[in-house]
């Protein structure tokens with residue numbers, strides 16, 4: 001496995017969060033805060049170009065806040081199955097909301113050899129959107145099943161959405177975008193159209209490894225703009241490093257958020273940003289402890305444009321050396337194509 005994942009500190013952006021404009025006055029353009037913002041923005045852009053993933057510190061989420069998110073997630077997945085099924089994810093792919101039980105999602109493995117046996121992905125999840133989303137409605141548990149869950153997770157969604165905007169502003173600064181190009185970049189994060197996901201990968205007993213259970217989440221790219229992830233202390237997430245062609249283990253690191261580029265960011269930047277292939281793997285049976293593989297929780301937040309938005313590559317990134325690689329695409333058309341292959345249409 002290759003080198004550690006780089007960390008970019010965005011505290012200059014989060015602490016001094018003001019909506020900057022490209023026409024900064026000469027006094028503010030020489031301020032130390034602006035210089036720090038510029039430096040962080042450029043470091044972020046460099047990492048997203050070279051790797052497609054990065055750790056973020058200085059994001060403004062306290063340790064207690066991250067812990068609280070995991071406490072709610074655990075409280076949800078600890079409920080009896082019959083209770084969780086009171087907020088069922090529908091059979092098809094839309095709305096992508098509510099509870100999916102073990103094996104319901106069937107992400108195709110981009111690394112799996114053709115014809116090889118498909119073994120169940122061992123995870124359960126709960127998807128939450130904005131209460132303001134005009135395209136997909138939330139599917140909530142009855143309040144008495146888990147009192148406070150709806151209020152808490154809706155608030156967490158808004159916290160992530162605030163931070164997503166800061167990330168996009170940092171990228172705009174790092175790329176030196178202004179005017180219409182900056183507007184286009186900012187549209188990659190539509191506040192009511194992102195998605196919060198609670199994920200639980202249950203314990204796997206040693207005997208099942210490689211038999212009934214092949215892995216936790218097969219290799220895939222995310223199809224929105226970018227993804228930000230909290231993960232617990234049990235690792236397993238791996239991202240493909242395009243420079244070495246090897247998977248890098250995203251070892252859990254307290255206080256950081258892992259950010260990966262997704263397909264819409266790759267298209268907007270005409271491939272300048274790498275949409276990182278990633279997976280959640282499990283070790284070979286021989287190296288698994290007798291007690292099995294411990295359960296794991298993770299919380300991704302998927303940032304995306306409005307479904308009706310057409311993502312077109314930025315003109316400045318289409319050059320003689322790097323001609324246009326992608327046709328403009330309407331986000332909902334792209335999502336429909338990808339999403340259709342992800343969910344079983346029959347009963348879970």
Ligand SMILES: O=C(O)CCC(=O)C(=O)O
Nearest residue numbers: 199222231237280298300
């Ligand atoms: O659980 C993780 O660490 C990654 C989750 C992920 O890649 C996804 O839900 O798309």
Ligand SMILES: [Fe+2]
Nearest residue numbers: 220221222278
């Ligand atoms: Fe993913």
